[in-house]
Every structure is written in structure tokens, then in C-alpha cells.
Amino acid sequence: MKLTVIGCAGSMSGPDSSASSYLVQADGPGPDGERTWSMILDLGPGSMGQMLHYLDPADLDAIAISHCHADHMVDLVGMHVFRRWNPTGALGPVLTLGPSELRTRLNGVDGTAPEETYASEFSFRTAVAGETVRVGPMTITPYTALHPVEAYGYRIEGPGRDGRRMVSLAFTGDTDLCSGAEAMSDGVDLLLSEAAFLEGRDTYRGMHLTGRRAGELAAGTSGEGGRTPAGGLVLTHIQPWTDPADTLKEAAEVYSGPLEAATSGASWQV
Template sequence: MRLTVIGCTGSMSGPDSAASSYLVQAQGPGRDGAVRTFSVVMDLGPGAMGQMLHHVDPADLDAVVISHCHADHMVDLVGMHVYRRWNPSGPLGPVLCLGPSDLLPRLRGVDGTGEGEAYGTEFVFQTAVPGLPVQVGPLTITPFPALHPVEAFGFRVEGPSEASMQQRVTLAYTGDTDRCPSVDAMAEGVDLLLAEAAFVEHRDTATGMHMTGRRAGELAAHAGAGRLVLTHIQPWTDPAVTLQEAAAVFTGTLEAATAGAWWQL
């Protein structure tokens, strides 16, 4: 399983990165039995569609997973719709789109269309159900409720190791969330924890919205995660500050996400 950062800036696109978007890929047998690469993109924030073209042809995606319906995590679904419906080679057909229950009306609102637009030729919408896994080729994607002002999910992804298709590895993506029991459960024992850290200790005092670097570090330590990657850091925050907060409580491998970074599990 391979994780690639398409975009990682928090709350908006930034000078060096698109907003939240992450590509998960794994090798597995297709319907014809031949081994191929399965590709899932988690979130499509502003600028993600353009940057995705550096990493994968959107026509080859097997699923799109949306953590929640704030614009910085889903607005480029409009671009995906255009790419799939109006592709010069012809309509690409619908791709699975897993996310919150309000995803379709939210997409209509961003796109400026009426209730008659169902995007049925571009997406097959499936509402995420906590604890109910969704299988995409060799990848098992399980939603976990997140603690955020809107309906939101984190996702635990299990798939084959890059070293051996018989070995299973795991990663967890928090989406936007504060610490909560369901996110703790999602992160338990993962090989890689991709955790948002939008807030800074003593600067951002709101709760029930985002984690700080320290809270993300506490989550990783509590879960026994093998590696912690901090993401969703806004352009006005120095990632070094966030990393320092996390390092005070998490002694494992620690880094901040950057556009184009990738990890093999």
C-alpha cells in the first residue's frame, strides 16, 4: 500500500500545496484475475484536481472518499465531475464516492445546480456508515465518526504491503477532528497515522473542531501508531511548531506532510 500527498494545506490551498487530498494505492487482482493498481483518493480540496494529474489519471480512480462537506475537503468534486462527464475520450462512467449523508446536496450547492442534477453518470454516492467497511479491490476502508462541527468521518484503510501482497498493513486518516473515542479506536495499532493538526496549543482554544500537534501526538502514542504524519496545517502556522508539540508526547517516527511526499507500507 502506498500513500501519496496530493495536497495537505489546512482550511485553504496554500503557496506550496493544494488543500487536503491524499492518494492511496495498492496492487491486487482485478475482475479478470490480472494484478493491477487500485487507486482511491481521500478528499478533494481546492487545487487537488490539478495536482492529482501529477500522480494518477483521474479516469483510473476506483473510489473517491470524502471525510466531510467543508469546502476545503470536497470542492474539487466539481472538477472531477467535469473531468468524468466531458472527457474528450467520452464519458468515463460513474466512480464510487463514499462520504457523509449530505454530500450530494452539498455538491449541488457548490456547483450551482438544482435538485434535478444527480451526477449519476459521474458518481455512485454511498453514505458512510460508522464501522461498516467498504471494499475497493484489495483495500478495506472503514469509516469512524469524527468530532467536528459537521457530520465528519475518519477512515481506517487496510491493504496489502508493498513488500508482499500476503502481508496486511494499515493506515488511518483522521479528516478534521478533535480527540474522541471513535478516532482513538480508528488509529489503534496502525502502521501510519495521517492526523490533522490545524490548531496550536495556547493559541487556538476552541474544542470539538481540530487537534493541535500535541493532541495528534497523544493520539498516536495512545494508539501505538508506527509513524505519525501531521497534516492540515494552515499557511499561517509554522509546521516546526506543530512538530515540536507532537514530539513532546510521541517518540515514534514523526514528520509533517508536504505536497508530493509518499510512503510505502
């Protein structure tokens, strides 16, 4: 599987990146032979345009939205326009996994009446914790996150770079430490973790991870501990007012594995 960062700025778009959006791809069989399967995790402000550098939306197989805050889903409006009014013809519905309120939230940001169902662009499926969804050779499983709204993290499993071993990637969405995030990240090959807060500066709990708490999550030491550490940690959702070096320093104090901060266009082969 391959992870590509489309956007990684936290809470808003930033000077160097759009807001949260990540492309996950894997090769596997399709109806017409071997092909690349593609899913998008979140579509925050500016990410629809940036996605065009990496993927033709006509080739998109699934979208997974972590929660319905605007910085994670507002560019579904752009995806709707691209799919419905494409001059080559309507692209048809794409599997769209997310919270139970996702469609009505889209009505709100798009300014449409409740009668607009977007059925010709999105095949909405409500995320259920522990209920796996298959996308080609990959499976995506939601885990309950700890955030002020209904929110999920996603664990994705699929073929590794050699095509024989199954590998795993976990995306926290927005969350504080919780049992769902801990179960999701247990033994994962690569953990893509938000780290919007800093220790001592941001004291509100139940919303975001700090670099340190993201490091504890990756190390398997948060909560009751005793979990298998993640094979690597990528910190994301860092706001423009925070120096990523500070966030990385916090994480490195508690996690000894490979550690990086996400940047727009960066990619990892899992």
C-alpha cells in the same frame, strides 16, 4: 499500500500545496489480472489539478470524502466535469463514499438544481461508522469524527510492501480527540492526522487537533489510554499561517515514534 500527498494545506490552499487530498494505492487482482487500485481521500481546492501529476482520473476506483466543508470536497466539481465531458467519452460513475449530505452539498458549490444527481459521474454511498467498504485489495472503514458538521475518519487496510502482510493506514479528516478517532488509530501502521491548531493559541474545542493532541492520539495515550501506538505519524492540514516546525515540536513531546509533516508530493510505502 502507498500513500501520496496530493495536497495538505489546512483550511485553504497554500503557497506550496493545494488543500486536503491524499492518494492511497495497492496492487491486487482485477478482472484482467494484477493491477494497481487507487482511491482518493478528500478533494480540496486545487487538488483536482495536482492529482493529474500522479493519477489519470480514468483509473480512479474510489473517492472518500471526510466531511462537506469546502476545503475538503469542492474539487468534486472538477472531477464531475472531467468524468462527464471527457473528449474520449464519459468515464462512468466512481464509488464515492462520504457524509449523507454530500450530493446536496455538491449541488450547492456547483450551482446546480436538486434534480442534478451526478449519477453518471459518482456512485454515492453514505458513510456508516464501522461499515467496511472494499476497494480491490483494500478495505476502508469510516469512524465518527468530532467536528462541527457530520464528519468521518477512515481506516484503510490492505497488502503491505511484501504483498503478504496486511497493513493499515488511518486518516483523521478534521476532528478533535474523540472515541472514534481513538478506535480508528489503535495500532495503525501509519496515522495521517490533521493538526490545524496549536496549544495555547487555538483554544476552541470540538473542531481540530493540535500537534500535541495528534501526538497523544498516535501514542495511544489520549482518552482512557492503553491503546497500541501508531507505527508512524504524519501531520497534515496545517494552515499557511502556522510553522510546521511548531506543530511537530508539540507532537514530539508526547509521541516517540517516526514523525513527519506532510508536504505536497511526499509519499510513504506502508
